[in-house]
Amino acid sequence: MSLEGRGKAASMEEAGVFEIAADGRQDLDDDGRTRRTGTFVTASAHIITAVIGSGVLSLAWSVAQLGWIAGPAVLMAFSLITWFCSSLLADCYRSPDPVHGKRNYSYMSAVRTNLGGVKFKFCGLAQYVNLVGVSIGYTITTAISMAAVKRSNCFHRHGHGADCKVSSTMYMIVYAGIQMILSQIPNFHKLSWLSLVAAVMSFAYSFIGLGLSIAKIAEGPRGRTSLTGVTVGVDVSGTEKVWRTFQALGDIAFAYSFSNVLIEIQDTLKSSPPENKVMRKATFVGITTTTTFYMLCGVLGYAAFGNNAPGNFLTGFGFYDPYWLVDISNIFITIHLIGAYQVFCQPIFQFVESWSQNRWPNNAFVTGEHIIRIPMLGKYPFSLFRLVWRTSYVIVTAVVAMIFPFFNDFLGLIGALAFWPLTVFFPVEMYIKQAEIRRWSRTWIWLQILSGVCFFVSIAAACGSVQGLIHALAGYKPFKTT
Template sequence: MVENGGNKNHQQAFEVSIDTHQQGGSKCFDDDGRLKRTGTVWTGSAHIITAVIGSGVLSLAWAIAQLGWVAGPSVMILFSFVTYYTSTLLSVCYRSGDQDTGKRNYTYTDAVRSYLGGFKVKICGWVQYVNLFGVAIGYTIAASISMMAIKRSNCFHSSGGKNPCHMNSNIYMITFGITEIIFSQIKDFHELWWLSALAAVMSFTYSTIGLGLGVGKVIENKRVRGSLTGISVASVTQTQKVWRSFQALGNIAFAYSYSMILIEIQDTIKSPPSESKTMKKATLVSVVVTTLFYMLCGCFGYAAFGDSSPGNLLTGFGFYNPFWLLDIANAAIVIHLVGAYQVYCQPLFSFVEKTAAERFPNSDFINKEILVPIPGFKPFELNFFRLIWRTLFVILTTVISMLLPFFNDIVGLIGAIGFWPLTVYFPVEMYIVQKKIPKWSTKWICLHMLSIACLVITIAAAAGSIAGVVSDLGVYKPFHTSY
């Protein structure tokens, strides 16, 4: 192993800053002295699609079942418009001041610090990182459910449907956790492009299979199931109907959740043209593609199963055959979630490591990079602090997933927690400051009305998801319950 000598973060940062203008004209460096960014509309779209078309798509049929044919698709389209609009507001905040030459904000929190400052930075940091932590838990649960679905479908097929095929999810969560420990050693976003591309392909694979199976089921049934108002009060109590409808809002919000990593993705994009122009195009492509998939998967899933739509379309065993196609779909989900887990966790990894480096600038344990030669590839950069802390993070998310393996409830709660503050409130507030929008002007009032409306939706979704978690905890035994 060869040591990467003289790695002192503060000295390097200082040297880079005083040489910025010289390096700005270099073919190898950007205007901030960092290595030239190479991202495009398509790599940005791949990162977003990897983050967005995830496990959330699998719960959309259930969400529409709670809301019905009128409210379900309408809410989905509404969320897509809100997400796209606020994402364009946020993309403008990547640079402070001029969109071509202003100071870069490398992370979502950096942007909030530049525009809003004060206590709001701490609030943003806590909400963002708690949300990312929750997403890691949700993805671990989803991956284990898909792995169990593969095992169960083969068990069901081999026994001719006679074996109930009960199994425990813990071993599958541990397997996923071990995989994430390995991939978590990928240093940062810039080295994740290939994993994002693979994950994006996988997301289209299982979404298309889910869509195809839904279409096939509708054709088999020779009718479209479901109702205008969703699951009837005859099937559930009036209180359950309300809580489930609220939870469905959280599930749909989760399906569109990616704003908390938008700035980090934008920081991979090359210029000219300005990063905000490229990011707006990438956002438009991504939101249009994901909304089309969501509408098709969610609506055909509901049309196939009606009020009995499963919480997870490909693992709820509404479909039994062809079992090999279900296996392919669930394998694609697992591969996708391996990549999506990393895309979401990179901002949290980066924050902890950057904070540690700033507090202990002379610590070799935290700052020293050791180059490990790999024949045929570029040397692997090993950092002991990164190795240990990221491993502990994955272990913690895995253990919590084993304690609370409630897919729909967790998905709804995560979506609710992150939607209003990260997708709406902070982008709106930063945009107002960036564009110097006058207080009480028409645009100022409209932006705040949008924010207040989304706050109401977030509170309702969080309440419904918490009610679901409380209900599930009443019958669940940690580490023992089998499925």
């Protein structure tokens, strides 16, 4: 069978890329797909890359809205909920048995197998809208960081009174150009190196932020803080306090958002030991690590800036001194989000390509794939359709980011829309179905209470973020220089 023919056959299940071993034989798994080589380490790196993203930058602001008591409590609550529901989701990778059942290659495949029907369509809508939103949010965040480096160097060179205006549009174009190239990486199996680099970068800029926060606290004077956060009548009005509290919930939810790619990450793991056991360990390590950083960044950032904590706490240290350290942290953010963008885009890429191959199985443009040799990189499976479609996707997300470059409000809305359906509802419902939990049993009732509470939290967070976007749009002019 030709390579093109094999590609067509694979697409009837899910999008997959075949590799040719050095001896000419296919290097395949027991189900005919590309052999998986992922381990506990690579899965943990994928998780850390996906979780520690731009959301960490808004946590000081979020804690400032909630205060010393509610802020850390909400961070811990989201952490525990995400860990618990991710553990449930990991058991749904294979169905009906979590160890020996048939593999589900994507989040949507797991929902289709376990729940089917309307819930499957709702899952697709929620997952892909969220992934597109994350792509836009990461483009905005990266452009802000790149522009911050330019402004910082301008102030250092020309003095603090210089008119250092910078357009983020140019940096979004640069970022999109980089993503056009990286988006040609065929699938998750080829992303391990990028995730490892991105994970190291996330640790690096988090440590820098923590160090700067500690230094600011030590030098004093610190910002004014309180047990309940921003003070009504002093910092904000009563109505604004409510909206900001809701938006803070959305920002924290976004910071823990990675369930929508959990199954795709799990699908990179070797079959032995069982994938669900390895994934549960990787999830525990990933979420524990990120929660530690989140607590430190949120709490120390609030202690440093008080109720006036900025939306992006790294920009709050100013563009002056130590300008070089802030520059390094923003460069690390940029490198990290370059990798994180790919982690979140791969499910979209693979879904569209799989659907297209099933829809037009005899179209050479859609299904054609050729092995080409790249110096120093070896063999690479090239597809013209993949080149055109993925490049178009990157361009569209970049254009939307240029039109609506609002950091906090956009992240909060993405987090709110994704948290309940993808992090809580579907994992709970699939677990109930697969474990055959009896309706109205004690376990069933508690799981439904958890899902219901998280639903109302998501609604409140979405309302707060929408209000913030409406406020930000008042008088806003797209493509302006700041």
